Amino acid sequence: MDQRLTRRGFLRLGLGAAAGGAGILLAPHTRDRLARRAEAASVLAQGASLRYHLAGTDGWISLPSASSSTYHPDGLAPAGLSTYMFGFADVTGLDAAQIQAMKNKCQAPAPLMYFDEGQGALVRLTNLGLAQRPDLTDAHTIHWHGFRNVIPMFDGEPSSSVSVPIGRSLDYYYRPREPGTYMFHCHVEDTEHVHMGMTGIVFVRPAQNGGAPGIPPGRYVFNDGVPPGDPRSTAYDREFAVLLTEVWNEAHWDDAHIQLPEWSDYRPDFFLLNGRVYPDTILPHGTPPGRPDLAYQPYSSLIRANAGERVLLRFANLGFLKQTMVLDGIRLRVVGKDAVLLRGRDGSDLSYQTSTISIGPGESVDAIFVAPEVVSGEATYLLYNRNLVGLSNNGEPGLGGQLTEVRIAPAGTLPPQSAPNQ
Amino acid sequence: MRPGTPGPLIRGLATFVAFVALLAAVRGAAAQSLAVPPNGIVCTTSADDSFALTATDGYISLPDGNSVYMWSFASGTGPFQHPGPVICVDQGDTVTITLSNTLSQPVSLIFPGQSDVLANGVPSQPQFSGATLTSLAPAAPTGGSVTYQFVANEPGTYLYESGTNPGVQVQMGLFGAIVVRPAGHPDWVYADASTAFDPAHEYLMLLSEIDPYLHMALERGQSYDMGQYRPRYFLINGRSFPDTIAPNGAAWLPDQPYGALAHIYPYDPVTNPLPALVRYVGVGSADFPFHPHGNHSRVVGRDGRPLRGDGGEDLSYEKFSLPIGPGQTWDVTFSWHDAENFSPSNPIPVTVPNQQNLFAGAYWSGSPYLGGTGTLPVGGEGYNQCGEYYHVAHNHALTQITSWGLTMSGMMTYTRIDPPEPNSCP
Numbered sequence: 151m152d153q154r155l156t157r158r159g160f161l162r163l164g165l166g167a168a169a170g171g172a173g174i175l176l177a178p179h180t181r182d183r184l185a186r187r188a189e190a191a192s193v194l195a196q197g198a199s200l201r202y203h204l205a206g207t208d209g210w211i212s213l214p215s216a217s218s219s220t221y222h223p224d225g226l227a228p229a230g231l232s233t234y235m236f237g238f239a240d241v242t243g244l245d246a247a248q249i250q251a252m253k254n255k256c257q258a259p260a261p262l263m264y265f266d267e268g269q270g271a272l273v274r275l276t277n278l279g280l281a282q283r284p285d286l287t288d289a290h291t292i293h294w295h296g297f298r299n300v301i302p303m304f305d306g307e308p309s310s311s312v313s314v315p316i317g318r319s320l321d322y323y324y325r326p327r328e329p330g331t332y333m334f335h336c337h338v339e340d341t342e343h344v345h346m347g348m349t350g351i352v353f354v355r356p357a358q359n360g361g362a363p364g365i366p367p368g369r370y371v372f373n374d375g376v377p378p379g380d381p382r383s384t385a386y387d388r389e390f391a392v393l394l395t396e397v398w399n400e401a402h403w404d405d406a407h408i409q410l411p412e413w414s415d416y417r418p419d420f421f422l423l424n425g426r427v428y429p430d431t432i433l434p435h436g437t438p439p440g441r442p443d444l445a446y447q448p449y450s451s452l453i454r455a456n457a458g459e460r461v462l463l464r465f466a467n468l469g470f471l472k473q474t475m476v477l478d479g480i481r482l483r484v485v486g487k488d489a490v491l492l493r494g495r496d497g498s499d500l501s502y503q504t505s506t507i508s509i510g511p512g513e514s515v516d517a518i519f520v521a522p523e524v525v526s527g528e529a530t531y532l533l534y535n536r537n538l539v540g541l542s543n544n545g546e547p548g549l550g551g552q553l554t555e556v557r558i559a560p561a562g563t564l565p566p567q568s569a570p571n572q
Numbered sequence: 573m574r575p576g577t578p579g580p581l582i583r584g585l586a587t588f589v590a591f592v593a594l595l596a597a598v599r600g601a602a603a604q605s606l607a608v609p610p611n612g613i614v615c616t617t618s619a620d621d622s623f624a625l626t627a628t629d630g631y632i633s634l635p636d637g638n639s640v641y642m643w644s645f646a647s648g649t650g651p652f653q654h655p656g657p658v659i660c661v662d663q664g665d666t667v668t669i670t671l672s673n674t675l676s677q678p679v680s681l682i683f684p685g686q687s688d689v690l691a692n693g694v695p696s697q698p699q700f701s702g703a704t705l706t707s708l709a710p711a712a713p714t715g716g717s718v719t720y721q722f723v724a725n726e727p728g729t730y731l732y733e734s735g736t737n738p739g740v741q742v743q744m745g746l747f748g749a750i751v752v753r754p755a756g757h758p759d760w761v762y763a764d765a766s767t768a769f770d771p772a773h774e775y776l777m778l779l780s781e782i783d784p785y786l787h788m789a790l791e792r793g794q795s796y797d798m799g800q801y802r803p804r805y806f807l808i809n810g811r812s813f814p815d816t817i818a819p820n821g822a823a824w825l826p827d828q829p830y831g832a833l834a835h836i837y838p839y840d841p842v843t844n845p846l847p848a849l850v851r852y853v854g855v856g857s858a859d860f861p862f863h864p865h866g867n868h869s870r871v872v873g874r875d876g877r878p879l880r881g882d883g884g885e886d887l888s889y890e891k892f893s894l895p896i897g898p899g900q901t902w903d904v905t906f907s908w909h910d911a912e913n914f915s916p917s918n919p920i921p922v923t924v925p926n927q928q929n930l931f932a933g934a935y936w937s938g939s940p941y942l943g944g945t946g947t948l949p950v951g952g953e954g955y956n957q958c959g960e961y962y963h964v965a966h967n968h969a970l971t972q973i974t975s976w977g978l979t980m981s982g983m984m985t986y987t988r989i990d991p992p993e994p995n996s997c998p
Contacts, residue, residue: 299910312930312931312932314930345970414971470969472861488868494888510861
């Protein structure tokens with residue numbers, strides 16, 4: 151049986167359970183996404199293909215805590231889950247009924263999106279409404295944060311353009327001209343919708359990946375114009391997108407309970423990498439074995455590479471606080487910020503080596519490291535938030551929050567990376 | 573939209589109606605060479621580079637309906653205003669600033685980034701009472717005055733602020749901006765042709781914050797524990813959105829004369845080749861990560877120095893988020909390019925849903941195209957005038973685009989992009 155049909159039937163079966171608040175078994179992370187995307191691409195004419203289809207809705211995630219309080223875990227949360235979210239679900243290639251069944255099944259963070267420089271593409275947004283808040287008829291949008299020279303129609307800032315009411319859809323057209331790492335989020339009721347989780351990373355691959363005079367085809371962060379052996383090269387073997395966000399329990403609880411927080415009291419309780427906190431950050435993608443509660447937090451932040459490989463970290467921060475990520479024991483070279491190659495107009499190389507990545511709200515950083523040699527077995531390094539408050543889960547003792555592991559295997563151990571973050 | 577937050581819309585409507593009226597008035601009065609343009613930097617200049625600042629108190633208006641007690645610098649014997657006057661001089665000028673103090677505490681002035689500042693004719697030095705540091709510079713007592721003087725050697729954007737009890741006094745509003753223009757080149761940011769900009773499109777974004785409990789305490793003559801400091805209002809040029817997009821000198825904001833709407837045209841290599849200039853100044857207690865939509869900004873200077881290496885290397889860079897730190901100034905150029913040239917004859921590859929299937933924003937024209945218009949919902953705000961584009965520019969620490977409970981307010985403004993001239997814009 152076709153996997154989508156299986157999935158669809160499964161979704162239908164799950165609807166009743168979802169209404170009862172227990173529908174946590176369905177992973178939004180879909181293995182057949184690429185196949186569905188190819189199918190979706192053929193649906194549209196006009197040259198620009200539909201690359202992603204996102205649905206704005208609400209849902210629940212799991213953030214671990216040894217203690218309980220008024221705000222955490224939320225008493226309304228389905229069994230095993232803790233925190234009310236707004237977010238995007240990946241509905242690429244799904245039919246209308248399947249899409250509708252994704253209401254209340256947003257994922258954190260949003261699906262990772264990536265595009266090729268110069269290639270026009272469409273992203274469709276469907277607003278499914280908020281199952282937990284039927285009184286709240288918020289529109290949604292997609293704001294590609296940092297997209298240059300955008301027209302308001304595709305910017306997603308609702309006052310200057312249009313936004314998508316519940317039950318409706320809108321296509322956004324992008325022809326990205328500048329490679330690098332960006333982020334995207336809903337811009338409706340910006341403070342609330344961003345904090346509630348409508349956030350994701352989007353990046354653009356450079357035309358140089360197809361090769362250029364003197365430069366072989368490969369993987370590059372930017373059109374750097376130099377061969378891979380040049381110290382200014384942005385060539386890499388593996389890439390990992392790392393989105394920093396925060397969860398303030400009170401604000402999330404308030405939204406589930408028809409309350410409003412005072413945003414200037416903001417004090418986050420959880421600090422997330424790709425929608426999870428340590429130690430969940432190092433669990434596998436999708437729904438890890440034995441962890442159905444992570445079904446809506448599909449992204450691992452475990453970074454694995456072979457010794458000698460060049461590893462690209464694409465950082466973006468959509469929290470509200472500046473953070474500083476440290477990679478202990480390995481030097482990083484910062485090659486890009488805010489989707490701009492660090493090079494002056496006169497060609498001056500402005501890249502630099504560091505072990506700390508300071509990254510404020512709305513900023514992105516592209517940093518490359520060379521995986522060190524390993525003596526035997528696998529070597530583990532730690533990538534963590536040096537603002538050590540960001541290493542606590544819910545203010546409790548022990549290591550949590552924005553921490554993940556970088557595991558280096560002997561050369562030739564891992565096969566080539568098949569997709570970002572793999 | 574949420575229940576309980578209609579304020580910005582109503583306020584925004586009033587703002588915009590008045591904006592249109594004022595724009596028309598300004599256009600009509602252009603022949604009389606009005607000193608204050610509706611938007612863009614408002615410079616206070618002096619033929620002999622002598623300025624008078626009076627530390628005084630008053631109230632500013634905030635978009636949640638609140639009114640907050642402030643200290644600020646008035647221009648000479650002029651009325652209370654916040655922030656203080658924008659002092660504009662030329663490189664090499666000897667600048668004289670006489671501070672008069674009407675407040676209940678001594679007040680001084682410091683000029684970060686300027687060298688060899690004199691106070692009453694002698695070098696301005698930190699003030700001690702015995703071993704206790706009492707002020708960062710000689711202060712004017714209540715009812716007294718101090719005259720400061722310096723030579724504006726280096727072009728760029730600077731801050732002036734109180735150096736006495738600064739944790740309280742600067743937060744209370746005792747600050748302003750200084751602009752130094754390179755000699756002979758008012759159209760450059762620095763003495764460097766690579767920093768050329770269009771002087772008709774020069775903007776100041778003075779970013780600050782307010783803890784209303786601090787202000788209430790000083791209004792009542794009470795003490796305040798700065799350990800409790802927590803800002804609740806976030807301002808650009810002394811205003812909070814939507815007041816930020818009201819014109820300079822808006823009649824309904826009598827004590828907050830400076831708007832923050834940037835008003836530009838699309839880049840054109842022939843008719844509009846030069847970028848706009850935005851001078852950011854951080855007066856708050858932490859970084860304000862400012863994010864102008866629409867395009868990257870090119871950072872050409874920081875803290876009154878051009879981004880050039882010792883060997884002349886071009887160290888300027890482009891960014892989409894500008895973390896404006898405490899006391900920092902950032903000089904950035906900005907332009908918007910019509911990259912795709914979408915028009916009815918080069919349509920967007922998207923079917924725009926019927927207006928019943930969309931929410932139309934207050935500044936939406938009804939058309940995706942620059943200069944285009946379309947059907948708008950009956951009863952909507954419909955602020956768009958001539959198919960112009962708007963892009964928001966805001967602090968991305970999103971808790972700071974609020975006004976003590978009011979969302980979509982605070983440190984936020986817009987860039988207005990008009991269709992190339994000739995156009996039908998008023």
